[in-house]
Amino acid sequence: MIVPNDPWFDCLPSCEAHVPCGQSRHIVRWEAGTLRLASHPDPEAELVLAALGGEKARCVELAETWGRHAEDLSVLAIGPRGPADEIAVSWDDVDAAAQAGQRGGRIGYRPGPRHGPMRLASPSIPTAARAQARQQQDLEDRERAARRRNDMLSLLALGYGFQVRLIGQVAQAHADRPDQATEPETGTEPEPGTGTGTGTEPEPGTETETETETAEGVSGVSGVTPALVAAIAGRLAPVAEEWLGIDPDQVVVSLHRGPGWGSVELTGRGEQRRLRVSLPAGWLARVWAAGLALTGRHLVVAVERAGWPDARVLALRAPGTEPVPLDVHASQPGPVGGGRQVRPTAADAPHWEV
Amino acid sequence: MNREGGETFLRLLAEAEMRDQLAPSPPPWTGSPGAGRVKVKVVGQALTAVRALDTDTVEDILADFDLAVSVRRLHDKAGQGPAGTGLHGTTPRTMRAASAARLAAQIQFGRAGPAARLALSRPPGSTGSPGPADPEDPPPADHDPDQGTPDRFVPLGVTVPLHHDGISGDLHLMSYAHTGSGARFIALWGKPTLSPQHELGLQNPELFPIGRLTVTDDRGSAYELDYTHGGGSEWISEISLHPAPPDDIRWLEVAAPPSPAVRVDLTPPGGGEPEVSEAALSPGEQLLIMLAEQLLTVAAQFPLAPRPGLPEISPRPVQAMGAGLGDIIAGLEAVDVLSPLSPVPARLAALCASLRIGGHGIAAAPADDLPEPWLSLLAYYQRRKPDTAQVRDGYAAVTAALPELDGIRLALVGLHNTQGATVLHVLARGVTREGRLGPFSVDLDFPLSFWLRDNGGRWHAAHPVGWNPREPEHAIGLLLVPPLPRSTTWVDVLAGGRSAEVRTRLPLRWGFPS
Numbered sequence: 001m002i003v004p005n006d007p008w009f010d011c012l013p014s015c016e017a018h019v020p021c022g023q024s025r026h027i028v029r030w031e032a033g034t035l036r037l038a039s040h041p042d043p044e045a046e047l048v049l050a051a052l053g054g055e056k057a058r059c060v061e062l063a064e065t066w067g068r069h070a071e072d073l074s075v076l077a078i079g080p081r082g083p084a085d086e087i088a089v090s091w092d093d094v095d096a097a098a099q100a101g102q103r104g105g106r107i108g109y110r111p112g113p114r115h116g117p118m119r120l121a122s123p124s125i126p127t128a129a130r131a132q133a134r135q136q137q138d139l140e141d142r143e144r145a146a147r148r149r150n151d152m153l154s155l156l157a158l159g160y161g162f163q164v165r166l167i168g169q170v171a172q173a174h175a176d177r178p179d180q181a182t183e184p185e186t187g188t189e190p191e192p193g194t195g196t197g198t199g200t201e202p203e204p205g206t207e208t209e210t211e212t213e214t215a216e217g218v219s220g221v222s223g224v225t226p227a228l229v230a231a232i233a234g235r236l237a238p239v240a241e242e243w244l245g246i247d248p249d250q251v252v253v254s255l256h257r258g259p260g261w262g263s264v265e266l267t268g269r270g271e272q273r274r275l276r277v278s279l280p281a282g283w284l285a286r287v288w289a290a291g292l293a294l295t296g297r298h299l300v301v302a303v304e305r306a307g308w309p310d311a312r313v314l315a316l317r318a319p320g321t322e323p324v325p326l327d328v329h330a331s332q333p334g335p336v337g338g339g340r341q342v343r344p345t346a347a348d349a350p351h352w353e354v
Numbered sequence: 355m356n357r358e359g360g361e362t363f364l365r366l367l368a369e370a371e372m373r374d375q376l377a378p379s380p381p382p383w384t385g386s387p388g389a390g391r392v393k394v395k396v397v398g399q400a401l402t403a404v405r406a407l408d409t410d411t412v413e414d415i416l417a418d419f420d421l422a423v424s425v426r427r428l429h430d431k432a433g434q435g436p437a438g439t440g441l442h443g444t445t446p447r448t449m450r451a452a453s454a455a456r457l458a459a460q461i462q463f464g465r466a467g468p469a470a471r472l473a474l475s476r477p478p479g480s481t482g483s484p485g486p487a488d489p490e491d492p493p494p495a496d497h498d499p500d501q502g503t504p505d506r507f508v509p510l511g512v513t514v515p516l517h518h519d520g521i522s523g524d525l526h527l528m529s530y531a532h533t534g535s536g537a538r539f540i541a542l543w544g545k546p547t548l549s550p551q552h553e554l555g556l557q558n559p560e561l562f563p564i565g566r567l568t569v570t571d572d573r574g575s576a577y578e579l580d581y582t583h584g585g586g587s588e589w590i591s592e593i594s595l596h597p598a599p600p601d602d603i604r605w606l607e608v609a610a611p612p613s614p615a616v617r618v619d620l621t622p623p624g625g626g627e628p629e630v631s632e633a634a635l636s637p638g639e640q641l642l643i644m645l646a647e648q649l650l651t652v653a654a655q656f657p658l659a660p661r662p663g664l665p666e667i668s669p670r671p672v673q674a675m676g677a678g679l680g681d682i683i684a685g686l687e688a689v690d691v692l693s694p695l696s697p698v699p700a701r702l703a704a705l706c707a708s709l710r711i712g713g714h715g716i717a718a719a720p721a722d723d724l725p726e727p728w729l730s731l732l733a734y735y736q737r738r739k740p741d742t743a744q745v746r747d748g749y750a751a752v753t754a755a756l757p758e759l760d761g762i763r764l765a766l767v768g769l770h771n772t773q774g775a776t777v778l779h780v781l782a783r784g785v786t787r788e789g790r791l792g793p794f795s796v797d798l799d800f801p802l803s804f805w806l807r808d809n810g811g812r813w814h815a816a817h818p819v820g821w822n823p824r825e826p827e828h829a830i831g832l833l834l835v836p837p838l839p840r841s842t843t844w845v846d847v848l849a850g851g852r853s854a855e856v857r858t859r860l861p862l863r864w865g866f867p868s
Contacts (some may be wrong), residue, residue: 085426153425233366237369248370
């Protein structure tokens, strides 16, 4: 039975990036699951000063941003799927996007009213009030959207090494509680019967009486399972392609819960061929983020003893077999490049060997 | 309903589309750069339509998809591959800044607000009481939708002459409707003849002289009139009577002095009862049928694209509507609102084949049997010529109250041809105007299949093109495709919901506005 009790990040070395901060460039370091600001020994005090009207340092802002998104499932949807999917965002890009946002660039698309022969203008007073409220809501939505976009760009600008570590952190945050709702809304209850599809299946088109309806008629509670399944699928599919030569679209992923590491089996032939994989959300943090997913032609499904640069993993030589323990060793990441764009790229990712 | 399955399906679809779009050599079926987004969007709309997902979830998934694709294409203009691997830091600052600015300007992030509700008001110059109620305003005091009296719909076909201030015109009363929401005429204004002063712009014409009209009943009671202009060039209007006349009045006299009064007989027409037959459509089947009908009506508006020496192909808008149909079907099955044994996907595949739409991705083999209305519209699509003469203007006095379908009560209150199009006017209860649009702009607020069959055996699809939303009774204009020729003497109405189907035959009495 796999019951990891060591920290999820023990197979990850520290990494660092240079961030333009004020008139100089500061080092931001990730180490043992924590973001450290080498040039800002007391960020708490700086935050107090900023609250009193002082300028907030970009490094400090970045640490706040990191914290804001440490459990944000969007990080999984946006971030890299693997070393071949390196997302190159520079600090110039971040600055340009922020400036464009300040100039009031159009951020979102809002469908305009449809024109038909029976529609008229000249809103009544209550309608005008509602229109004003909608405008206000639109403005707030745009500001929130712009902030979220700029947050993501800043986090991506830290480089591949930070991106995968943040993905690991988000995945781990949800790994132990995958059934929770992302946005529980007042007055709604978690939807029963979701998850594994157990229980009696209703006829198509029928609904159970226990489903909670919101104003839109749809339950407002959304679990994290779909986002985690998609996150694993998006990252496992290219690994499976490299492992077995299978079409990524033929990889079917489900979320493993409970004891054990999960399952991997190959079914069908030709177009019906499927690699059915069930892995826990923690696989993203402990295995994928550490760069262990495919090591020595084995698919790593769990970490038995975490460590850097030596670890013991459970890995499959082929689908449908039992995992075997492998002692693996990581080579040091390559040297970080110099100049203005110092940050860990995919080339700096750990390379593990049996 | 498996809502978690729906969200998982949509997120996995987004993953697959992103993978295809960003591949170094995208496979040909991935289409243009925006094709992946379109597919995710229409499937999301389909899952929202059957209430498997809420719009916020779909928009969040789309927002993440947009940002994920955009950040990977950030430096495409600089000649980099999708991932930009290996060329990091080589792009000039100005180019990168411009790309990032484009990103800021293009990325959709966050949730769209609810679709704007349509506001109505009196047109300038009208003299009636305050305009139509806003959807969220309380109904007027005399609106009592549950007062228990039977509704009364009478086809009229009566013309009231108007002569005032050098203007001559006609007011055509198509029908009289008295429901729990009140009593009104459904009317059509004829194009007025203007005096030379009006023509020269020396005097502003009063085009809708509602204040000059008087209405009295067979007991001598007079009524105040409230005027709701439908907008558009056809000038369809509702003229409400306040207070609502008693249920048992036999006639009304409408006058526009100095012209003589015109008597309006309110005897309801006889006729057979509508036939009702049971149906058992799942929400997924109903949505697919709505999509098929939308496909048919859109296709009918575009000519086939000729290719010398090769079979004609469907025009681009029709082709575009085929994209994602297979994924929509798979998504509906994933949330258990469409049985894998349903015959509808196979019919949709046959429809796509008939319309020469490729790349739809429907797994089912095309069916041999298509519904008769679909075949009729397909035949129209394939035989029509671009220079087909337009139908002539005119209106038909026709009314019918249909039995309730899926909680929706429809009453037909008139039909008219203008500018080559035919619009059927209905009053609808049990619907809510939320501006909900499904895939390919299917109007989800009107979740019925609605067809007319003319006495020549041709079918005409009806879909909403205009709403006058007033709780609890909405006036809706349904556009008929193809338009109804004025030679039509009767129509069969076929309205279908999930639980039942209604058929009724109605005579048409045409009037001809000048």
